[in-house]
Amino acid sequence: GPVIVAVANQKGGVGKTTTVINLAACLAASEKLTLIIDLDPQCNATSGIACESQEEPSLLDLLLDPAAHPQPLPHPTIPRLEILTGCPDLVGGEKLLSEMPDPAHCVRRILEGLSHNEKKYDFVFLDCPPALNLITLNALSSATHLLVPVQAEYFALEGLTDILESFEFARQNTNQNLQLLGLLLTMVDSRTNLSVEVENELRRHYGDKVFKTTIPRNVRLSEAPSHGLPIILYDIWSRGAKAYMELTKEILNNGA
Amino acid sequence: GPVIVAVANQKGGVGKTTTVINLAACLAASEKLTLIIDLDPQCNATSGIACESQEEPSLLDLLLDPAAHPQPLPHPTIPRLEILTGCPDLVGGEKLLSEMPDPAHCVRRILEGLSHNEKKYDFVFLDCPPALNLITLNALSSATHLLVPVQAEYFALEGLTDILESFEFARQNTNQNLQLLGLLLTMVDSRTNLSVEVENELRRHYGDKVFKTTIPRNVRLSEAPSHGLPIILYDIWSRGAKAYMELTKEILNNGA
Ligand SMILES: Nc1ncnc2c1ncn2[C@@H]1O[C@H](COP(=O)(O)OP(=O)(O)OP(=O)(O)O)[C@@H](O)[C@H]1O
Numbered sequence: 001g002p003v004i005v006a007v008a009n010q011k012g013g014v015g016k017t018t019t020v021i022n023l024a025a026c027l028a029a030s031e032k033l034t035l036i037i038d039l040d041p042q043c044n045a046t047s048g049i050a051c052e053s054q055e056e057p058s059l060l061d062l063l064l065d066p067a068a069h070p071q072p073l074p075h076p077t078i079p080r081l082e083i084l085t086g087c088p089d090l091v092g093g094e095k096l097l098s099e100m101p102d103p104a105h106c107v108r109r110i111l112e113g114l115s116h117n118e119k120k121y122d123f124v125f126l127d128c129p130p131a132l133n134l135i136t137l138n139a140l141s142s143a144t145h146l147l148v149p150v151q152a153e154y155f156a157l158e159g160l161t162d163i164l165e166s167f168e169f170a171r172q173n174t175n176q177n178l179q180l181l182g183l184l185l186t187m188v189d190s191r192t193n194l195s196v197e198v199e200n201e202l203r204r205h206y207g208d209k210v211f212k213t214t215i216p217r218n219v220r221l222s223e224a225p226s227h228g229l230p231i232i233l234y235d236i237w238s239r240g241a242k243a244y245m246e247l248t249k250e251i252l253n254n255g256a
Numbered sequence: 257g258p259v260i261v262a263v264a265n266q267k268g269g270v271g272k273t274t275t276v277i278n279l280a281a282c283l284a285a286s287e288k289l290t291l292i293i294d295l296d297p298q299c300n301a302t303s304g305i306a307c308e309s310q311e312e313p314s315l316l317d318l319l320l321d322p323a324a325h326p327q328p329l330p331h332p333t334i335p336r337l338e339i340l341t342g343c344p345d346l347v348g349g350e351k352l353l354s355e356m357p358d359p360a361h362c363v364r365r366i367l368e369g370l371s372h373n374e375k376k377y378d379f380v381f382l383d384c385p386p387a388l389n390l391i392t393l394n395a396l397s398s399a400t401h402l403l404v405p406v407q408a409e410y411f412a413l414e415g416l417t418d419i420l421e422s423f424e425f426a427r428q429n430t431n432q433n434l435q436l437l438g439l440l441l442t443m444v445d446s447r448t449n450l451s452v453e454v455e456n457e458l459r460r461h462y463g464d465k466v467f468k469t470t471i472p473r474n475v476r477l478s479e480a481p482s483h484g485l486p487i488i489l490y491d492i493w494s495r496g497a498k499a500y501m502e503l504t505k506e507i508l509n510n511g512a
């Protein structure tokens with residue numbers, strides 16, 4: 001089956017959505033059929049690639065209806081990239097999800113529904129909201145792998161133990177096959193002591209769980225979503241594009 | 257009574273905690289008795305000023321017990337600054353809060369409990385998690401003012417309508433006296449087109465709801481919390497310190 005990557009961290013603004021969009025686009029450009037599922041009610045992954053939130057059914061409808069047929073939206077211009085668009089109503093959806101039978105596996109049921117389609121995805125990316133809530137638990141409970149973006153800053157480093165505890169919780173309770181794909185340093189600025197210190201600390205503590213590739217702070221990455229484009233279509237020569245291409249190679253070479 | 261400022265935005269990493277810590281410290285240094293309440297289970301406002309989360313009672317205990325006596329912690333080195341420290345258990349607390357009578361006013365009850373103490377605060381700051389959840393609704397339902405940090409980036413601008421809708425919802429349902437203190441541009445980098453465009457867009461749409469003062473991207477601001485210090489004690493000559501001092505002046509001159 002597909003490699004299903006939950007991209008999660010309760011710390012806000014660490015580059016979860018940016019990583020989902022750009023990794024997915026690089027893999028689609030590497031002849032891998034790739035699906036994004038936008039589990040964040042902010043819908044940034046959806047708007048960041050110029051898509052509109054689908055209704056009839058919305059993602060919340062799909063989560064609440066085990067028998068629903070999910071219809072991913074093929075991206076209009078990026079081949080082999082599809083998306084199940086985000087739903088703002090997920091904000092109020094926590095309570096509804098919690099009343100479902102087996103509430104931690106609503107996302108898994110959607111993925112099972114997809115497996116009956118004739119299209120076989122190579123990769124699925126789950127963009128998560130900045131919270132250790134039932135939606136993020138759903139992502140951890142249905143993924144094959146977890147990727148944690150870690151901004152090269154103090155608060156982001158501090159919060160890392162929380163998401164790794166949730167990872168362990170999911171492995172022990174709802175998804176024993178969940179693996180850690182890796183910790184990804186983002187917004188790295190090698191000119192600042194803080195960034196260098198955070199990277200050293202992270203590699204000292206977590207060793208080869210940390211990707212060799214790091215993502216530099218690069219304004220082109222933050223400009224790209226306002227044009228609805230992944231970085232490889234917005235500015236292929238930027239340091240941001242090069243970094244996400246390197247990361248793609250590292251992930252494919254690790255055998256995911 | 258005190259000016260109670262909810263600092264909220266569901267977009268993650270926009271500078272909510274950084275603004276709470278540094279505005280509160282500047283006001284304490286302006287002879288205003290100031291209290292921080294750390295409503296974010298990440299507890300960044302607590303650790304950012306070198307405090308430990310208090311137990312017996314924890315903040316969650318206080319929220320669930322209307323008759324509890326809140327005991328703010330005076331900061332060990334910063335005069336006139338106190339904090340009700342954060343509680344990691346707030347992650348699971350949503351469900352418990354929702355079962356309370358009048359769940360939107362648990363924070364208000366704490367503030368009413370505080371008003372019986374002989375200490376009369378001039379300012380109270382509520383640091384909110386990156387979500388439009390019951391905790392953030394509690395902050396909006398008990399504050400006199402809302403301050404929205406807006407990072408000078410595309411996704412942050414896009415998400416602004418959501419927090420302003422919640423502001424309207426609170427004014428109409430749970431707190432008719434709630435005022436907008438202002439929209440605060442953060443991490444501004446006047447060398448980039450994106451930042452300049454976001455600022456122009458924001459001022460065009462929201463006019464004088466936007467503070468004249470903007471907070472520049474300044475690495476000293478992100479270094480300070482790793483030393484447990486607000487910026488005016490970490491590096492008073494930095495652009496970050498100057499900006500938060502300017503903002504304090506602007507807020508005091510506006511008559512808050
Ligand atoms: N490497 C980078 N260099 C510069 N800007 C970046 C980089 N990565 C992300 N950004 C920008 O930083 C902001 C935060 O990134 P992003 O929205 O991807 O984080 P997130 O973790 O998904 O946030 P949230 O917690 O709100 O979901 C965005 O405005 C994004 O464009």
Ligand SMILES: Nc1ncnc2c1ncn2[C@@H]1O[C@H](COP(=O)(O)OP(=O)(O)OP(=O)(O)O)[C@@H](O)[C@H]1O
Nearest residue numbers: 012153268269270271272273274386472473474478
């Ligand atoms: N003006 C600034 N210049 C540089 N770095 C900043 C600035 N403001 C905040 N930061 C840093 O950016 C990161 C995000 O800021 P902060 O944690 O205050 O945002 P937040 O909105 O509270 O995040 P969350 O949504 O996770 O609660 C932190 O590492 C912080 O130190």
Ligand SMILES: [Mg+2]
Nearest residue numbers: 016017040044
């Ligand atoms: Mg995101």
Ligand SMILES: [Mg+2]
Nearest residue numbers: 272273296300
């Ligand atoms: Mg914060």
